[in-house]
Structure formats: C-alpha cells, structure tokens
Amino acid sequence: MVRKPLVLLTVCLATLTINIGTMVVNVALPSMADQLDASTKDLLWIVDGYNLAFAALVLAMGSLSDRFGRRPALVIGLAGFAASSAAAALADGSAALIAARVVMGVFAALIFPTTLSIISNTFTGRRERASAIGLWGASSGVGVAVGPVMGGFLLAHYSWHSIFWALVPIAVVALGLTLAFVPESRDPDVPRIDRPGFVVSVAALAVLTWTIIEAPGRGWGSAETLTGFGVAAVLILVFIQIERAVRNPMIDVTLFLDRRFSAACAAVTIAFFALFGFIFLITQFFQFVREYTPLETGLRFLPVAFSIAASSVIGSQLAPRLGTRAIVAPGMALMGAAFLWISTVPVGVTYATVVIPQMILLGTGIGLVTAPATESIMRVLPPARAGVGSAVNDATRELGGTLGVAVVGALFSSQYADRLIELIGQHLYPATAAKASESVGYAHAVAAQAPALRDLVDTAFLDGFNLACVTVGVICLVGAAAAWFALPADRYDPLADETAQAHDAQLTARH
Incomplete structure (x- = not known):
C-alpha cells in the first residue's frame, strides 16, 4: 500500500536537499573569494x-527515470549527490571546487525531475496533485531559507568546506526514506535517449553560459563574445531541427504550441532567472557593503524564503479556481516592482523597514508564479510521461537560474569594473586597480588598508548592483504582460475532478 503522505515527505526532502545545495554556496562566496x-x-x-x-x-x-524506474533513479541520484558533496568539501582550489560542483549538478539533474514525476504518478487527481505540487514548491522556498542560514551558522564556526560536508547526511536521510517509502514506477514505452539532441543541447547551453560569464573580461562587443553568441544561436536552431526530424526526440518541440506549456515554461524561467540573480548579488551586498557576518546574512534571507513557501501553497490553491493567468501574471508584476524598488537602495538602507518589505514582495511574486506555472506544465502530459514534463519544468528552472547568475553577474561585473577604475584608478597602482576591478573581495581588502577608498568601492558596487536590478525588473514586467496575454484562464471546478482526468486522457491520445 502506497502511503502518500510519506512519499510526499520523501520527495520534498530530496528536493530540499538539492535546493540547499544550490543556495548554501551563495552565503559562502565572500569566504571563498578570500580563502581561495x-x-x-x-x-x-x-x-x-x-x-x-x-x-x-x-x-x-x-526520460531515463521514466524508462528505467523512478525509485532507482532517486536512489542513485541521492547517493551520487552525497558523494560529490563530500568531494566539494575536500577541494583545495577554485578549479577543483568548480569540477565538484559540476558533478553535484549532474546528480541533482537526476533527482529533481524524478521527484516531480513521482508526485504526478502518486497523486493522479488534479486537486490533490495541485496541493502536492504546492507543497513541493514550498520546499524550494524552505531551501532558500535553510541554505543561507545553515551556511551562515557553519561559516561562523568552521571554514567554507563545512557547508558541503553538511549536505552529506541530509542526502543520506533522504536516501533512506526513498528506500523505505517510495514505490517503483516506470514507463517501459519511453524511447531511447536522443543522443544527437542531447549532445547539441548540452553544447548550446555550455557555449551560451561561457560566453555570458566571460563577456565582461573580453568585452561585450569583442569578436570572441559575438562569436560565442552566434555559435550558441546556431546550435539552438540545430537542436530544434534535430528534435523535429528524429523519431524519438528528447523533447517534443510541438508541445510549445500549447500555450499552457510554453507560456508557463517562460514564466518559470523568468522567475528563477530573477531569484538566482538576486541571491548572487544580495549575498555580496550584505557581506561586503553592509559587513554582515555569514550567519547574519543567512538570517536576513528568511523573509524572501518564507514568502516563497507561503505563496507557493496559496498560488497552487488559487490557480485552479481563478485560472493560471490570474495568478501568474500578477506574480511576475510583483517581482518586477520588487526589483525596481531594490535598485534604489543606498549603502545605509534600513533592513527592517525597507529590505524586509522588498524581500516579501519579491518572494510572494516568485511563489505565485512557480507553483501554478509548474502545475500548468504538468497538465499537458499524462502521468506516464510525467518524467518528461517534470524534466522540462526543471530545465526551465535551471536554465533561468543559470542565465540569471550569468547575466546578472556579468552586468554587475562590467558596470562595477568600469566604475571602480574610473573612481579609484588614479589612487592605486595599475595592477592593483585591475585586480580590484575583477574581485569585489580584493577591492574591499584594499579599502580596509586605505579607508578613504571605502566609499568609492561601495559606490562602484552599487552602480553595478542597481544596473542589474533594473534590468531584471524590466524583464519581469515584460514577462508579466506576456503571461497575461499568453496563459489561458483555465479555471477549475473542485467538484469536477473526473472532467479533468478525462481531459488528461485526451491529451494522452494527442501526444
């Protein structure tokens, strides 16, 4: 007998493990900048x-978890995540740590779609599935809270290595619960992996991310940067052509003709673009500009984390009754308003009266977007193909997060470097000024030896910070307008669950 509450607890803990792994590293970035x-x-x-x-x-x-079994996929993913977290804890340089983080990402990619696939196969009615997805989404918000707070506590007592050691027992507990409570399920009709599509998709994303991250140093208009963007665009077009031509594509690109699917994917991408970019910047603002300790920084993430968790549950309950569009579009508008407000913060901003309301506004918007949009994505595919739907949802999250850190970080880095050289270049040796423009941590270390430079360094930081926030705010507002026109107003009668299941059966025949 399947004990649904225990299955949900297990997959939420597995999801929480990944989200802690994502968020815990941000609070340690200043320590890594110094020690590495x-x-x-x-x-x-x-x-x-x-x-x-x-x-x-x-x-x-x-697709692999659908084909070979969701329970063994979750077991392998959690075991590998624990082992690669230990490898990250043992790293003694930036290159080794980056390599370990890549391996952690590989196993996280196996865990995340499997958790949502298990939910879709365990909770088959739309009403209970929407509630389960809401709690699953809330676990992401809890991860935003637990990650920075846990990281801050550990960094207050130990080195940055401890944040990765702490992930090991959490993953092991989730592994034990999986073995005890998660039932086996699979779709034997899932075809083999589309190898050409897989290779090209990986290459396209890698080239795009590499180009964005390297652009500040090479120049946005340099031949290398323009070539990188051009190669990425070509690879994306090739991927689309491959997926349209092969018998068993990695993703059926015709799914994007369904507005519930394509518009919801875009909404999730923008939400995580905003969230990851915000966390990358605000962590450094708190620790470098405001000089908070890692623990103080982690605790200051609680408002955004709890508001994401609460609004994920609320949004998942309201969307079936009011329609996905009526929840997602206002949520994105809240995100845009929050970022434009955040872009105005001065060095001495008051946390209690200004930053907390900003974080609540941002977190509420993110929660209202992600849970209803995820449920919209999952409704397009039948439960037997839930792994594909969950993988697409997870891909949009991670694509948004990856590009959020890359784009926001690159915009910040470019503006900060130019402004810092302009402000303090004449006060330092050229080599020192150049290194300070490449590293915020080094710039503040220099300013600590020459207090007269501190205000100039903070001014350069805020110039980059503000530019990045305004950019993200505008993207969110444009996304809100697009979501209002693109997402369907698909209200749901709680008493008509049978109708929703019949609709799923029709979609099964179509796809």
Whole structure:
C-alpha cells in the first residue's frame, strides 16, 4: 500500500536537499573569494558550474527515470549527490571546487525531475496533485531559507568546506526514506535517449553560459563574445531541427504550441532567472557593503524564503479556481516592482523597514508564479510521461537560474569594473586597480588598508548592483504582460475532478 503522505515527505526532502545545495554556496562566496583568492568570474563558475550541469542534463535524466524506474533513479541520484558533496568539501582550489560542483549538478539533474514525476504518478487527481505540487514548491522556498542560514551558522564556526560536508547526511536521510517509502514506477514505452539532441543541447547551453560569464573580461562587443553568441544561436536552431526530424526526440518541440506549456515554461524561467540573480548579488551586498557576518546574512534571507513557501501553497490553491493567468501574471508584476524598488537602495538602507518589505514582495511574486506555472506544465502530459514534463519544468528552472547568475553577474561585473577604475584608478597602482576591478573581495581588502577608498568601492558596487536590478525588473514586467496575454484562464471546478482526468486522457491520445 502506497502511503502518500510519506512519499510526499520523501520527495520534498530530496528536493530540499538539492535546493540547499544550490543556495548554501551563495552565503559562502565572500569566504571563498578570500580563502581561495577567487575572482568574480571564479565565483560565477562555482555557482553556475552546478547550474549548468543541472540544466543541460535534466531533460535526458527525466526520460531515463521514466524508462528505467523512478525509485532507482532517486536512489542513485541521492547517493551520487552525497558523494560529490563530500568531494566539494575536500577541494583545495577554485578549479577543483568548480569540477565538484559540476558533478553535484549532474546528480541533482537526476533527482529533481524524478521527484516531480513521482508526485504526478502518486497523486493522479488534479486537486490533490495541485496541493502536492504546492507543497513541493514550498520546499524550494524552505531551501532558500535553510541554505543561507545553515551556511551562515557553519561559516561562523568552521571554514567554507563545512557547508558541503553538511549536505552529506541530509542526502543520506533522504536516501533512506526513498528506500523505505517510495514505490517503483516506470514507463517501459519511453524511447531511447536522443543522443544527437542531447549532445547539441548540452553544447548550446555550455557555449551560451561561457560566453555570458566571460563577456565582461573580453568585452561585450569583442569578436570572441559575438562569436560565442552566434555559435550558441546556431546550435539552438540545430537542436530544434534535430528534435523535429528524429523519431524519438528528447523533447517534443510541438508541445510549445500549447500555450499552457510554453507560456508557463517562460514564466518559470523568468522567475528563477530573477531569484538566482538576486541571491548572487544580495549575498555580496550584505557581506561586503553592509559587513554582515555569514550567519547574519543567512538570517536576513528568511523573509524572501518564507514568502516563497507561503505563496507557493496559496498560488497552487488559487490557480485552479481563478485560472493560471490570474495568478501568474500578477506574480511576475510583483517581482518586477520588487526589483525596481531594490535598485534604489543606498549603502545605509534600513533592513527592517525597507529590505524586509522588498524581500516579501519579491518572494510572494516568485511563489505565485512557480507553483501554478509548474502545475500548468504538468497538465499537458499524462502521468506516464510525467518524467518528461517534470524534466522540462526543471530545465526551465535551471536554465533561468543559470542565465540569471550569468547575466546578472556579468552586468554587475562590467558596470562595477568600469566604475571602480574610473573612481579609484588614479589612487592605486595599475595592477592593483585591475585586480580590484575583477574581485569585489580584493577591492574591499584594499579599502580596509586605505579607508578613504571605502566609499568609492561601495559606490562602484552599487552602480553595478542597481544596473542589474533594473534590468531584471524590466524583464519581469515584460514577462508579466506576456503571461497575461499568453496563459489561458483555465479555471477549475473542485467538484469536477473526473472532467479533468478525462481531459488528461485526451491529451494522452494527442501526444
């Protein structure tokens, strides 16, 4: 007998493990910059090495879990995540840490679509499935809270290595619960992996991310940067052609003709683009500009985390009754308003009266977007193909997160570097000024020896911070308008669950 509450608890803990692994590293970035002598570009890769592997592999991993079994996929994923977390804890340099983070991303890509696939196969009615997905989405919000707080506590007592050691027992507990409570399920009719599509999709995302992260140093208009964007665009077009031509594509691109699917994917992508970019920047703002300790920084993430968790549950309950569009579009508008407000913060901003309301506004918007949009994506495919649907949903999350860190980090890095050279270039040796422009941590270390430079360094930081926030805010507002026109107003009668299941059967025949 399947004990649904225990199955849900297990997959939520597995999801929480991944989200802690994603978020815990951000609060440790300043410590890594100091102890590893890491540049801003190194920090971007420490974050995005994980995100890149996750986003690149999640589609293929979703199909594998459908075909060979969701329970063994979750077991292998959690065991590998624990082992690679231990490897990250043992790293003694930026390159080794980036490599370990990439491996962590590989196993996270196996875990994440499997959890959502298990939910879709365990909770078959739309009403109970929407509630389960809401709680699953809330676990992401809890991860946003637990990751920074746990990381801050550990960094207050130990080195940055401890944040990765702490992930090991959490993954092991989730592994034990999986073996005890998760039933086996699979779809034997899932075809083999589309190898050409897989290779091209990985190459396209890798080239795009690499180009964005390297652009500040090479120049946005340089031949290398323009070539990188051109190669990425060509690879994306080739991927689309491959998927349309092969008998068993990695993803059926015709799914994007369904507005519930394509518009919801775009909404999730933008939401995680905003969230990951925000966390990357605000962590450094708190620790470098405001000089909070890692633990103080982690605790200050609680408002955004709890608001994501609460609004995920609320949004998943309201969307079936009011329609996906009526929840997602206002949620994106809240995100845009929050970022434009955040872009105005000064160095001495008051946390209690300004930053907390900003975080609540942002977190509420993210939660209202992600859970209803995820449920919309999952409704397009039948439960037997839930791995594909969950993989697409997870791919949009990680693609958004990867590009969020890359784009926001690159915009910040470019503006910060130019402004810093302008402000303090004449006060320092050229080599010192150049290194300070590449690393915020090094710039503040220099300013600590020359207090007169501190205000100039903070000014350069806020110039980059504000530009990045305004950019993300505008993207969110444009996304809100697009969501309002593209998403369907698919209200749901709670008493007509049978009708929804019949509709799923029709979709099964169509796809």
